Amino acid sequence: MVVSDQLIFLLTATILIFLGIASISYSKNLIKAVMSFQVVVIGANLALFASGLGPQNPAIPDTFVLFSIASGASVEAVGLAIVVGVHRKYGTLNPSEIRRLRG
Amino acid sequence: MTLAAWAIWLVPLVATPFVPLISLVEERACKWFAAIVTGFTAGIGIYQALIFSHQYTGTVGDWIGYANISLEVKVDGLSVLLSLFVSLLSFVIVLYAVENMKQERSQSKFYSLVLLFIGAMLALVMAGNLIQLYFFWEIVGICSALLIAFWNEREAARRAGLKAFVVTRFGDIALFIAVILTLTTLHTTSLNAIISTVQAQGDNSTWFLIGVLVLVGAMGKSAQVPLHAWLPDAMEGPTPVSALIHAATMVNAGVYLIVRLSPIFGSSAILSTTVLVIGLLSLGIGSACACAEVDLKRILAYSTISQIGMMFVAVGVGSYSGAIYQLISQGLFKALAFMAAGSVIEAVGTRNIEQMGGLARLMKYTYIAFLFSMLSMVGLPPLMGFWAKDTILSATLSANGFAFLAVALASILTSLYSFRALFKVFHVPRRLEVKESKPLMVIPMMILVVSVAGAWLLLSYQGLLVPALSESISLVTASTSLSVLVMGLLLAYFAVLARRDPASKLVASPILQGLRLFLIDGMWFDRLYAASERFVARPLVRGAKAIQSGLLGYNMALLLSGLVALALLIAIGVI
Numbered sequence: 001m002v003v004s005d006q007l008i009f010l011l012t013a014t015i016l017i018f019l020g021i022a023s024i025s026y027s028k029n030l031i032k033a034v035m036s037f038q039v040v041v042i043g044a045n046l047a048l049f050a051s052g053l054g055p056q057n058p059a060i061p062d063t064f065v066l067f068s069i070a071s072g073a074s075v076e077a078v079g080l081a082i083v084v085g086v087h088r089k090y091g092t093l094n095p096s097e098i099r100r101l102r103g
Numbered sequence: 104m105t106l107a108a109w110a111i112w113l114v115p116l117v118a119t120p121f122v123p124l125i126s127l128v129e130e131r132a133c134k135w136f137a138a139i140v141t142g143f144t145a146g147i148g149i150y151q152a153l154i155f156s157h158q159y160t161g162t163v164g165d166w167i168g169y170a171n172i173s174l175e176v177k178v179d180g181l182s183v184l185l186s187l188f189v190s191l192l193s194f195v196i197v198l199y200a201v202e203n204m205k206q207e208r209s210q211s212k213f214y215s216l217v218l219l220f221i222g223a224m225l226a227l228v229m230a231g232n233l234i235q236l237y238f239f240w241e242i243v244g245i246c247s248a249l250l251i252a253f254w255n256e257r258e259a260a261r262r263a264g265l266k267a268f269v270v271t272r273f274g275d276i277a278l279f280i281a282v283i284l285t286l287t288t289l290h291t292t293s294l295n296a297i298i299s300t301v302q303a304q305g306d307n308s309t310w311f312l313i314g315v316l317v318l319v320g321a322m323g324k325s326a327q328v329p330l331h332a333w334l335p336d337a338m339e340g341p342t343p344v345s346a347l348i349h350a351a352t353m354v355n356a357g358v359y360l361i362v363r364l365s366p367i368f369g370s371s372a373i374l375s376t377t378v379l380v381i382g383l384l385s386l387g388i389g390s391a392c393a394c395a396e397v398d399l400k401r402i403l404a405y406s407t408i409s410q411i412g413m414m415f416v417a418v419g420v421g422s423y424s425g426a427i428y429q430l431i432s433q434g435l436f437k438a439l440a441f442m443a444a445g446s447v448i449e450a451v452g453t454r455n456i457e458q459m460g461g462l463a464r465l466m467k468y469t470y471i472a473f474l475f476s477m478l479s480m481v482g483l484p485p486l487m488g489f490w491a492k493d494t495i496l497s498a499t500l501s502a503n504g505f506a507f508l509a510v511a512l513a514s515i516l517t518s519l520y521s522f523r524a525l526f527k528v529f530h531v532p533r534r535l536e537v538k539e540s541k542p543l544m545v546i547p548m549m550i551l552v553v554s555v556a557g558a559w560l561l562l563s564y565q566g567l568l569v570p571a572l573s574e575s576i577s578l579v580t581a582s583t584s585l586s587v588l589v590m591g592l593l594l595a596y597f598a599v600l601a602r603r604d605p606a607s608k609l610v611a612s613p614i615l616q617g618l619r620l621f622l623i624d625g626m627w628f629d630r631l632y633a634a635s636e637r638f639v640a641r642p643l644v645r646g647a648k649a650i651q652s653g654l655l656g657y658n659m660a661l662l663l664s665g666l667v668a669l670a671l672l673i674a675i676g677v678i
Contacts, residue, residue, distance in 0.1 A: 014670075017666075018663065018666065018667075021659055021662060021663045021666065022659075022663055024655065024656075024659045025655075025656045025657075025659035025660040025662075025663055026656060027656075033655065095654065095655035095656060096654055096655075096656060098653075098655075099652075099653040099654065100653065
């Protein structure tokens, strides 16, 4: 099996996404959850970038990745602002103590 | 020449974001901006029709490169005719809306949505590619739902918008599956390629499945039984929206799609029979419900369902030109009917026809508009409705005797509810203090009166309409359509205008009253939906609730295990 650059990038991206989701699942602090969410986003960006590697190598995936990184930063800012709001309202950042979203 | 085919839909789409910007500077200016843009679009439509000489497909490079999908416009008689029709009609209706909607607060919301709708509708008509068509198909659906719920402070309007969105979603999902199936079997979604492949392969189980799915999509968009119940509720929207979207253009998109893919439907006898049956059901149910309804706009909505049912009947018996002819004719007279109804409703302040009457002398121009619309709908020669109905009747007569009989019976009902509405609104003696609408509302109505009265001259214009229309009329169909017209007229006269006779006693009999309540309730289709919600959707919701623990960690762990399972399945080669 030939291990190309693309495959390495894609495997790394997969590992990042899985790790990110797992750490969102286990973190006891919402700020850490937001940080883990960023790990997932980075994994997705890496996968997008890796999909553009190849013989013809167009610039479109790179553009998308730049765009995604920029919007990801603003998503993180909003997420942290929500975390602050949650802390003001509930006085805790432990997600297992906040159960308003129960169906 | 290619430029016109692109510009006609790109101009309104590009103009859409400018409407809110203009309204920031001057709120009143955006309606005139919308009128200018639609006027320009109508100009392009006329230009395109005038220079049209041969059919061709314009392509722009790679739209979605790896899937081999390019942006295409298909220019042929059908798309040129329909884009001319849509662009002219939207110009007239936007002019009407300038006066009709001037009291509304959110002008920019209204006009930006209307422009987006017009652009998407024209793009749908010009699209030469199934994915492109589906894209704009969804945009017109969203615009429709948002415009139904335009008066969003009203509970009924919000519910109606949601209902339209959810019900048409069933059809849209089916159409989406059809698009994906086409892409996987053909590796292209270009309409030209689809049509040539179907013609080469003939009847084939894959194409049968795609045909069924496309049909379900068309039923949702065109409000055919049993996915029709959203259209009467859609009348909660503003009247120009009802005229433009829910009478003339968007609801016809389903018929357009079926006619576009006619080789699929023509190649299979089962499919065309299914289309015929659905058309007959909608024709009957729509016209029966319209006979009992007391809300003026809902009468017109049920009538739209039944008239589109007629188009489905035409498609079912293989008369595609008849369907398109009926589409244009229905669009013109129904838009006119809605404009007249909007004028009446604004003057009287209610939509209940029991509280109207005697308007014939007070609102002369509105009366003329409504009269011409109804006369065209019942098919009085030589108005366009007569020729359309005649084409469909002669096609059914030669294809299926039962269908001919059913269409003739439903035409009696059509004539009955049209004259009932006309008599109740304009002739029943009642003293009302109303005045004719402003000239800006009357002028668009008069433009449409002229087109309804003169559109049959299009018969002679062979470049756009298909040759089958020029066939001379046969005695059987002409006498049938005239006699059902007179029968409906007499029924309506005895039921509404004539007093002191047994008719009023008959109308008051308990059986007919029960039937009336059943029909006003929309033949219990809403109850059917409610029951399906209770027995199908509720248990699903309960099941979904169980996995919503509200714990972030728990939910994410479920997601993670799902991903791992998917990865394992891919790794061992199941998927």
